[in-house]
Amino acid sequence: MKTIALKLARGRTYGIVGQNGVGKTTLMxxxxxxxxxxxPTDIKCVFVRHEILANDNQSVLNYMEQQGKDxxxxxxxxxxxxxxxxxxFTDKMQNSAVLELSGGWRMKLALAGAILSKADLLLLDEPTNHLDVDSVGWLVKYLNELRDTTCVIVSHDYSFLDKVASDIxxxxxxxxxxxxxxWKEFASKRPEVISALPKRRTQSYFAELTGEYEALIRFPDPGPLQGVKSRLKPIIRFTDASFQYEGTDRQILKEISLKMSMTSRVALLGRNGAGKTTxxxxxxxxLELTSHPNNRGEIWRHQNLRVSYIAQHSMxxxxxxxxxxxxxxxQQRFFQGRDHELAKMGSICEITGRAVRGGQLCYQVKRTGRRDDETWEPMSNLACKDAYVSKLIKNYDEKLKVLASGVxxxxxxxxxxxxxxxNYGIExxxxxxKIKGFSGGQKSRVVLAAAMWTRPHLICLDEPTNFLDKETFKALVKAIQSFxxxxxxxxxxxxxxxxxANEEWNLEEGRLRVNKRASNEPEGDGEGEGEEGEAEGEGEEAK
Incomplete structure (x- = not known):
């Protein structure tokens, strides 16, 4: 800011509005x-931030008592x-740990601390984030009943500001x-400002007017795949694939045939140990079909397909x-994934090209200490070298996938x-x-954000509801439906x-049964009739 005057009158409620990045939170x-x-030195000021961090295993009651003393x-x-x-807060919740609270309850906890502090000046940064309808209503009533406390509120929830702000x-x-x-007086005087203001990114977890959940998570558009002109065209195909692990007598998968396209929403079902994760x-x-005599069939994936696999142990x-x-x-997860192994070097220090030569897949390699000497080596030779070489190859393949997709x-x-x-509610x-102070829901959003960094064409989720809180679960459903x-x-x-899911794959005794369900995908994909006919035929073949 340039030289300005900050004027706040006792008992007034001020709503601060402006474009993102102008410095509203910095001012607060x-x-x-x-x-x-x-x-003034005699003003008691309390700041309630829009993201509440906690690093304490204390109970809610003891935490509040300690906060008051501090x-x-x-x-x-x-x-x-x-x-x-x-x-x-029920009696049980008051005696539970602060770290167990969701984002919404942490916001309520911070507001409770502000009430107990009897502040002269109360600063609220996006206070309705994470609050349900009843809690927002309670907050409106509380703020309107304050008489000697001055409030300053930063919020993109303009309907909330309309109910509480005496000044803008x-x-x-x-x-x-x-x-x-x-708010209404401001809107009548500056309509051009109102129309240009940023709209709320993440509304309260339970929408206030429509009852519809407004997405907290937005997955990136994966972009096209080379040669895939229709979203109904296969990107993965199994043909009579059978699989058995080395050193075991049990055949896990038997003659599996399936296809997936960019419109596939598949739920893989089966009892524990049926082979779903395999x-x-x-x-x-x-995993790949190895040289085991019982491993047969063919697995084809589009050469530029980017996949994100969110395993059960991701959290x-x-x-x-x-x-x-x-x-x-x-930054560390993806930077070190590419470069960490380079410290081992060996004779091969970089992969610079890939091509099929003489009927074999070959890679162009650069060697340590040889400035201009780059040679082509078959994949069969490189597979026998140190693990870091395989890492270099995999990273180069990933790079080609991204470049080939136009991203x-x-x-x-x-x-x-x-x-x-x-895009995952992490402002x-x-x-x-530091992640150690996050709630369970905030941590799960970080896991999802990291998994989606590569803008994948295919997302694989292994028991995702095991580590998602209720709020993130609802947001994930919305994100998948629009992906x-x-x-x-x-x-x-x-x-x-x-x-x-728009289809269910039931795995039983090593065999797969495919059941189509009504699509949960938003309408308007605009695929042609010929492609739909092709898709129906593929479904029958998979069955």
Missing amino acids: TRISARDIAGF ANSASSVGEISRVLGEMG IHFADLQLAYYEGG LLKLLVGD HHLEENLLLTPVTYI ELRPLHETEVKLHLQ EELATS RGAVLTISHNREFVEKV
Whole structure:
């Protein structure tokens, strides 16, 4: 900001509006820190942020008691319990750990702390994020009943501002402009500003007017695949594929034939041990048909197909990186995945090309200490070399897949990663905070964001509802329904299967039975009749 005057009157409620990035949250942070020339020393100020972090295993009640002591505004246990009860915290919840709370309950906890602090100046940053309809209604009533407390609110929820704000502060061009009379008065005076304001990205988890859940998660468009002109055209095909692990007597899969297209929404079902994860790994390429005499058939995948596999242990992998921020987690996961093995070098230091030569798949390799000497070697030779060479080959193949699809390799700089995280409800402050303080729902959104970094054509989810909270579960369903790529999930959650799947693959005694269901995909794909006929024929063949 340039030289301005900050004027706040006691008992008024101010709504601050402006374009994203102008500095609204920064201004609130400066006010809360009293980092403003001439700020009164006798004003008690409390700042409730829109993303609540917690690193404490204390119970909710003990946490609130400690927070009050730290802020020199200690309340009795009875008073704390009463306020928490008014916010909806049951006795059981008051004695549960803070880390177990979802984002919505953490916001309520922060609001309860603000109430108990009896602040002169209350700062609220996106307070309706994560709140359901009843909680938003309670907050409106509470703010309107305040008499001696001044409130400053940053919110993209303009219907909420209309109900609580007595004044509007417009933040633009490095200046603050003040408007009395509330939201409607401001809208009548500055309609051009209203139409240009950013709309709310992530509404409360339960929509206030329509009852429809507004998506917290948006999957990226995977882009086209070379030669795939219709989304109904196969991108994966199994033909009479049978599989048995080395050193075992049991044949896991028997003569499996199937096809997947970009419109596929598949639920892979079967009892524990039926071979579901084996089939999924064959689909994504984590397993291949080996030289075992009982392994027969053919597996074909589009050469440029990008796949994201979210395994059951994905959340455990995140738990090993709790001291990282989401930004650094994604940067390290994908940067080190390409370059970490280069430290081992050996004689081959880089893969620079790929082609079929003399009927064999070959790679052009560059060797250490040979500036201009690049040679072609068959894949059969390279497969016998050290593990880091296989890593180099895999990374080069991934690079070609991205380039062949018309999508440039994504830069791993901080700005690009933050923009990506926003599509999963991980905003600026949360993106640069340590993961160890996240709620379960926030952690699961980081897992999904990392998995989708490569803009995959096919998403494979292995029991996703095991690590998703209710809020993220609903958002994931919406994201899958609008996704332009293929989805395969292993799940015992019937509600999830019914919401996302348009076909079910039942695996029993090594054999696959395919059942088509009504499509859950949004209308308007515009595929031709000829392609639909082809798809129906494929379905019958799969059966």
